[in-house]
Amino acid sequence: MDTKIATLVTAVLLLSACQPSHIDTEHAPQLADVKSGNAELKGQTAPDIYQDYLHRDVRDDIFYFVLPDRFYNGNSKNDNGSLSHKISAGGLDLTHPRGFHGGDITGIEQKLDYLQNLGITAIWMTPLLRNKAIQTDGIAHHGYWIVDFTEIDPHFGSNADLKQLINAAHQRGIKVFFDIITNHTADVIKYQECHQASGEFITPNTQCEYKSLDQLAKGDNYTPFIPAGEAEVKVPKWLNDPHFYHNQGDSTFKGESSLNGDFNGLDDLNTADPEVLSGMIEIYQNLIKEFKPDGFRIDTVKHVDLSFWQTFSPEIVNFAKAQGIPQFHVFGEVYAPDPKVLSLYTTEGKLPSVLDFAFQQAAADIFYRKKSPELAQQLFAQDSLYQDHDSQADLLMTFLGNHDMGRTGYFINQANPDMPAEDKLQRSILSHAFMFLSRGIPVIYYGDEQGFTGDGNDIHAREDMFASQVASYNDNILLGTKATTANDNFDTQHPLYQAIAQLSALRKQHILLRRGEYQDRFYQTDSPMFAFARVDKATGAEILIVLNSGEQAQSIELPSTALSYRLLHSWGQQQPEINDSGTGLSITLPRLSYAIYTNQP
Numbered sequence: 370m371d372t373k374i375a376t377l378v379t380a381v382l383l384l385s386a387c388q389p390s391h392i393d394t395e396h397a398p399q400l401a402d403v404k405s406g407n408a409e410l411k412g413q414t415a416p417d418i419y420q421d422y423l424h425r426d427v428r429d430d431i432f433y434f435v436l437p438d439r440f441y442n443g444n445s446k447n448d449n450g451s452l453s454h455k456i457s458a459g460g461l462d463l464t465h466p467r468g469f470h471g472g473d474i475t476g477i478e479q480k481l482d483y484l485q486n487l488g489i490t491a492i493w494m495t496p497l498l499r500n501k502a503i504q505t506d507g508i509a510h511h512g513y514w515i516v517d518f519t520e521i522d523p524h525f526g527s528n529a530d531l532k533q534l535i536n537a538a539h540q541r542g543i544k545v546f547f548d549i550i551t552n553h554t555a556d557v558i559k560y561q562e563c564h565q566a567s568g569e570f571i572t573p574n575t576q577c578e579y580k581s582l583d584q585l586a587k588g589d590n591y592t593p594f595i596p597a598g599e600a601e602v603k604v605p606k607w608l609n610d611p612h613f614y615h616n617q618g619d620s621t622f623k624g625e626s627s628l629n630g631d632f633n634g635l636d637d638l639n640t641a642d643p644e645v646l647s648g649m650i651e652i653y654q655n656l657i658k659e660f661k662p663d664g665f666r667i668d669t670v671k672h673v674d675l676s677f678w679q680t681f682s683p684e685i686v687n688f689a690k691a692q693g694i695p696q697f698h699v700f701g702e703v704y705a706p707d708p709k710v711l712s713l714y715t716t717e718g719k720l721p722s723v724l725d726f727a728f729q730q731a732a733a734d735i736f737y738r739k740k741s742p743e744l745a746q747q748l749f750a751q752d753s754l755y756q757d758h759d760s761q762a763d764l765l766m767t768f769l770g771n772h773d774m775g776r777t778g779y780f781i782n783q784a785n786p787d788m789p790a791e792d793k794l795q796r797s798i799l800s801h802a803f804m805f806l807s808r809g810i811p812v813i814y815y816g817d818e819q820g821f822t823g824d825g826n827d828i829h830a831r832e833d834m835f836a837s838q839v840a841s842y843n844d845n846i847l848l849g850t851k852a853t854t855a856n857d858n859f860d861t862q863h864p865l866y867q868a869i870a871q872l873s874a875l876r877k878q879h880i881l882l883r884r885g886e887y888q889d890r891f892y893q894t895d896s897p898m899f900a901f902a903r904v905d906k907a908t909g910a911e912i913l914i915v916l917n918s919g920e921q922a923q924s925i926e927l928p929s930t931a932l933s934y935r936l937l938h939s940w941g942q943q944q945p946e947i948n949d950s951g952t953g954l955s956i957t958l959p960r961l962s963y964a965i966y967t968n969q970p
Contacts, residue, residue, distance in 0.1 A: 419490060419877060420542045422663065427698040427722075428763055428810060428883050430544065431873050433489040435477065435815040436772060437497065437525050438510040439833050441859075443475030444526065450502055451523040456516060456602050457499050460508040460524070463838040466828040467507045472835070474526035478534045481541060483859050487818060487866060488873020491544040493666050495772065497521050497531060501555035501602075505569075506634065511772065511831070512548070513668065514555040514635065517604040518652045531660060544663035546698075547656065551649045551681065552669040553635035557599050558611050560591040560618070568596040576634070577618035579626045591616050607648055615639050620672070627672055640677040650681060654688045661694060670701035670714055670723070678718040686721070698722065700766050704773070706730040712754035715764075725765040725809055727751075732769055736800040736918050737777075737784045742899035745803075746892040749901070752808070763884065767809035769800055769817065775830045776814065777801075778822030778848050792920070794820070794849040795961040798868045798940065799918060802963050805872040806903075806914045808887045818866045819858040820848030834858050868940065875938055875965070881905060881912045891915075891927045898923040898958060902930070912937065913966040915945070917958040924957040931968030939964040 418425045442448070448471040451457035462468025477492065484492065496512035499522040504514060512522065521528050535545045559568050563577040580590055593611040603609045615637045620630025631637045638645050653665070665685065670678065682699055689697030700722035703714050708727050714720045731748045734740040752762035770776040777800060781793050788796075797817070804811045816832055822845050823830040832842045832854045843855040849864040860866065876882045885903030890913060892899050897919030903912045911931055917923045929949060939945050941962025948955040958964055 422490075422539055422542045422544050423694070424696060425490070425542075425544075427491075427664070427696060429877075430491040430810055431488050431805075431876065432491045432493055432546075432766065432810065432812040433484055433487070433815060434493045434768070434771065434812050436472070436495045436511060436831055437474055437477055438470055438472040438512075439831050440472045440815060441476030441480050441835050442471040443473050443477070443479045444530075445471060447473055447523055447526060449524075451499070454499070454517075454523075454602075456501050456599070457522060457524075458502055460502040460510070462508065464840070465508075466831065466839050466841060467510065469502075469508060469510045469524050470833050470837070470839075472833070473524070474521070474530045474534050476835075478530075478537050480859065481537060481543065483861065485541055485543065486861060486870065487813075488870050488877070489543065489813070491546060491663065492538060493546040493812070494548060496548045496550060496668070497525050499523070499604075501557070504556050504634070507828075509555075513550060515550060516555045516557070516602050518608070519604050519655070528659070535660060535662065546664045546666055547660075547662045548666045548668060549653060549656075550668045551638065551640060551677070552672045553632050553637050554603060554608055556631075556634045556636060557602060557609075558593050558595060558614060558616065558636045560593055560616070562591055563618075564594075566596065568599075577631070579618040579621055579630045581617075582625060582629070585617065591618060605648065605652065607644070613639055613642060613645050613648075628674060632669060632672060637672075641674045646677055646680060649677075650684050653685055657685070657689050657692055657694070657697075661692065663694065663696070664689075664698035664700070666724075667699065667701040667720070670703045670718075670720070671705065671710075675714070675718050678714060678720055682719045682721070700724060700764075708748070708751040708754050711765075712751075715755050715760035716757045719759070721760050722764040722766060722810075724812075725767045728765070728767045728804075728807070728809060729769060729774075732800050732803055733780050736796050736803065737780045739784070739897070739918070741894055742897065742916075742918060743892045743894055745807075745899065745901075746889055749808070749887055749889070752887070762887075763808045763810075765809040766812050767804050767807065768812040768814065769804060770814050770830070772814070772831055773826060775826040776821055776823040777817050778820060779825060779830065781848075782822055790846075790848070792961060794864060796918075797848055797865060799916060799961060799963060801865070801869055802872060802940065803916060805869075805876050806882060806963075806965065807901075808903075811876075813869060816858070818869050819852075819860060819863055820850050820865050821845075821854070821858075822847060871938070871940075879912060879937075879967075881910060885910075885912060891925050893925075896923065896925065898925050900925065900927060900956070909968070911968045913968075914963065915956055915958060915966070916963040917941075917960060920960050922957060922959050924955060926953055926955050928952075929954050934966040934968055937965045937967045 448461050460469045498515045499517035499520045500509035500514045501516050538545050593616045615629045617629050620626045701720045703723045706726045711723050731744045755762045777797050836857050837854040881903040888902045890900035898917045900915040941959040943959040945964040946957040
């Protein structure tokens, strides 16, 4: 057996250090035996698809979202950034949460074993292009303040380093996704009405009040200028011309300012301008041509004109296919928990997929805030909103936390500060199980598999995986371990790492967990226990998933849709119980647990 596949099978047998899992090893199918009679579910066997990154459907992937600066320092020589571009130099501050901490592209390459053994098949990194390293409101450790759209930021490595990482990942069957930006560039353009000639605010610690389209029509506008020495810092050259920007002051993130205002002071491109559209398409086509990534995550989608996406997305996908990347995938960040808003961008906006913020909210409400699981039923009932010729609900990117909103561990602590540590850990495991077993493509936020908790959102959720020197990180109590972020945190025995490795292997084994149609089985207002199935309608093959988000053992009864069920996998303090009367099922689960059943032999 190929060593990569052996690793996946071994992962299924891992047991948690805190709570036992139960797996049917006698009947568990080998990865090579996963097949389906449904034309939609037919395809390569599991070993083939997980070696063949180029042709693998994105629905078969398991994503890992990471900030390179906070992951692993593979080359300390690049810690201070550029030696030739002053604007991209400096910012290294190991003790401050806003500073560069030294992680880089080479560091990710050096930890590919760690990621592969976790079950990861796709790595999504925050932007890597060259940034303005230091702005008045912080340091560009995150990569979202781009000045050069053709060159990798020296803090993270070189163009050659990125190509080497992509090649090494591809050799393991792992895809690499870029995080891209079209809404804005770094904060270079200033306004005479707000700023001194140096670029500093006339009034310290202020903003430039947004000027509406109505104000502009009346002649009330800003006078943009570029401070001395920065007139040619952006690449390509056209990005240096203020003509291509809105120049209306800072967004309030409401109304028209959401589209036309500067996002936290960043230079806001006029994406309704045809020249901006064509320029951005060319920028990202060139990156595809040079690096051959497997897809893009697009930043700040709802702050860009919808018409922009209607052209940009198809052009990019078609170009990638012409470059020999047939499964190139694009998904956008639409920061909104409403499926009606999210689906606007996958249908009218022509994006194949978006990050499922509605899923994140439902999962957090059910598993962290102890609200009714009917919220999941209500969420999935809206899946038809996403359906059109190039998008559907199972292409959505599901996640539990991120670098902007905060971590799973933080949400659990926030909702349950006095909860026993074991319960906090189990709630994290349960929510990850819900993500892996539901429709959609799971995205793990780096560090969650090591029990990171964080202190909030933004920089407070961006801890170092390598030994940190940030005091506000190191005083946090992590889930499932006595370690802190002052330690190196690549522990493959961590109970969350092992639980996720199990879920990854199960998802890879069973195509129904990746492609099966979602069907309700049991939801009830006063019950913390709920059930749904993943089904192949053509063959009747079914996987039944049952979860108990409550702190007591629970029982439910639901109609039987098959002649018999067997336990495929469970996680909890005790074995679940199932009784099949022939007309219905009675299932009992221990507290904070889940079970997976199948009607297949």
